[in-house]
Amino acid sequence: MRRTRSVVLTLCVSLALAAVESAAQTRPLPSDSLVRARRAAALLIAGHADSVIDLIPNASEQMKQQVRTAAETFLTRAGTERSLIEERWIWRQGRRQYWRILETTGPVPEPVVVRWVFNDSGAIAGIGVGLLSSVPAVDSVMSSKRP
Amino acid sequence: MTRARRAGGVALSALLLGGTASVHAQAPSDSIPAGLLDHLRAAIVANFVVTLRVARIAAGLDSLRRAGLFDREARPVMLASALTREIGRLMDGDQHFRVLAPHFAARTAVSSTERGGAGPALGLRDTVRTATPLNVASPRVEEERRANHYFSRVDSLDGNVLLVVLDGFAVPTAEAYARASDVMRRAATADAIVFDLRRNGGGAEGLNQFLASHLFPPEPVLTLYTRYVRPTDRTTVYPVLSQLLAPRSVSAPVFVVISRGTGSAAENFAYSLQQHGRAVVVGERSQGAGHSAQRFELPGGWAVQVPVARVTHPVTGTGWNGTGVVPDVAVPVHAALDSAIALAFRAARR
Numbered sequence: 001m002r003r004t005r006s007v008v009l010t011l012c013v014s015l016a017l018a019a020v021e022s023a024a025q026t027r028p029l030p031s032d033s034l035v036r037a038r039r040a041a042a043l044l045i046a047g048h049a050d051s052v053i054d055l056i057p058n059a060s061e062q063m064k065q066q067v068r069t070a071a072e073t074f075l076t077r078a079g080t081e082r083s084l085i086e087e088r089w090i091w092r093q094g095r096r097q098y099w100r101i102l103e104t105t106g107p108v109p110e111p112v113v114v115r116w117v118f119n120d121s122g123a124i125a126g127i128g129v130g131l132l133s134s135v136p137a138v139d140s141v142m143s144s145k146r147p
Numbered sequence: 148m149t150r151a152r153r154a155g156g157v158a159l160s161a162l163l164l165g166g167t168a169s170v171h172a173q174a175p176s177d178s179i180p181a182g183l184l185d186h187l188r189a190a191i192v193a194n195f196v197v198t199l200r201v202a203r204i205a206a207g208l209d210s211l212r213r214a215g216l217f218d219r220e221a222r223p224v225m226l227a228s229a230l231t232r233e234i235g236r237l238m239d240g241d242q243h244f245r246v247l248a249p250h251f252a253a254r255t256a257v258s259s260t261e262r263g264g265a266g267p268a269l270g271l272r273d274t275v276r277t278a279t280p281l282n283v284a285s286p287r288v289e290e291e292r293r294a295n296h297y298f299s300r301v302d303s304l305d306g307n308v309l310l311v312v313l314d315g316f317a318v319p320t321a322e323a324y325a326r327a328s329d330v331m332r333r334a335a336t337a338d339a340i341v342f343d344l345r346r347n348g349g350g351a352e353g354l355n356q357f358l359a360s361h362l363f364p365p366e367p368v369l370t371l372y373t374r375y376v377r378p379t380d381r382t383t384v385y386p387v388l389s390q391l392l393a394p395r396s397v398s399a400p401v402f403v404v405i406s407r408g409t410g411s412a413a414e415n416f417a418y419s420l421q422q423h424g425r426a427v428v429v430g431e432r433s434q435g436a437g438h439s440a441q442r443f444e445l446p447g448g449w450a451v452q453v454p455v456a457r458v459t460h461p462v463t464g465t466g467w468n469g470t471g472v473v474p475d476v477a478v479p480v481h482a483a484l485d486s487a488i489a490l491a492f493r494a495a496r497r
Contacts, residue, residue, distance in 0.1 A: 065481050109251050110228050133231035
């Protein structure tokens with residue numbers, strides 16, 4: 001009897017968590033999210049790290065440093081944007097990310113991805129810059145758009 | 148990086164991001180040639196330096212084919228990145244492996260003498276005792292020339308400390324050797340030297356040995372590292388070079404700053420100096436890219452860069468592949484350069 005109750009309780013908790021997760025996943029991002037993501041990517045690629053930081057509410061010192069390093073790395077290793085290959089919205093670890101997949105002017109051997117992680121409130125909460133082959137695995141691709 | 152280039156970057160970005168970006172990177176080829184995977188498999192099986200892994204990689208490739216990777220990734224640049232990622236995993240994350248779609252293969256095309264870490268320009272002789280400039284012209288060489296052969300900053304700091312920020316190892320042309328010699332001429336009069344390699348992901352073989360040679364006496368002949376190359380089944384010794392264009396700096400304290408962005412030839416430079424007790428390494432553990440790659444052309448303008456060689460240091464009997472170079476002074480990347488300069492300043496005063 002006790003075991004049955006435990007199983008039922010576990011099931012209820014699981015369903016509740018799934019419902020919360022589902023609600024979070026279906027909650028839309030603010031309508032200007034794409035514009036902000038593109039704007040942040042443009043500023044980053046142009047090397048304006050401080051302007052990117054201004055777009056990130058309550059950015060921690062670590063986050064600020066990550067943005068500065070990413071901007072510098074992009075400029076020195078990737079150059080600048082030559083052409084847009086694809087834009088994606090993806091889910092990873094319960095959060096939405098905007099991916100800008102680019103061909104760049106620098107001597108890199110494959111496309112470069114600029115990634116912005118959005119939190120549940122729709123604010124930019126993380127950054128990633130790297131070669132396409134090095135991006136982490138995603139939970140799912142929500143949408144993708146080619147120019 | 149020049150201000151002009153920065154400004155150019157802003158203008159280009161504004162143009163492309165204004166909603167009218169329409170240039171498609173796949174323009175050179177939108178098709179995937181028949182038999183590509185077979186050629187790729189053959190190049191890996193015949194040349195990958197870790198022979199114990201070859202059977203597993205071949206089986207993994209077959210699984211990828213059965214899983215329909217080609218069907219899911221129809222665009223060449225996307226497929227190339229997917230193959231790089233998936234096969235790279237089978238190679239334990241070897242960072243020298245790369246599949247190049249035609250567009251990127253053409254952009255990074257080099258003459259045969261530039262291909263690979265131990266290409267024919269170095270002759271695969273048993274011992275490379277003299278620097279041999281490569282007489283080549285390619286978009287890559289031109290890009291590196293414009294980037295000042297990756298010497299991004301060379302500054303004399305307080306205390307007669309010379310700071311050298313080197314963001315890559317350029318193809319060792321005569322011009323690149325001359326630029327490196329200019330830098331080492333300044334190093335010869337410095338009381339301490341700091342090499343900042345935090346953004347240096349590596350590059351071509353040659354300048355690493357050349358720069359390191361300035362920091363040791365010519366005699367007795369010291370081996371900096373050895374390299375085993377699987378396609379030729381030969382081991383080449385890379386000692387301190389006997390003849391240089393600039394004076395040597397054999398006693399000034401040397402500090403090398405590294406990070407997770409430091410890879411390949413840059414790790415070789417740091418590791419060689421560290422293990423010979425010639426430099427103190429400061430910063431964060433590096434990438435662990437200890438193999439050298441050679442490029443093989445594939446049908447349809449595709450190419451693959453296969454790790455064909457492994458580097459071994461005479462002191463440790465091993466290298467840094469997979470483990471990275473472990474700093475003597477562990478400091479977070481953003482504070483590492485300041486720490487190294489402070490250490491150099493103190494060392495210079497002694």
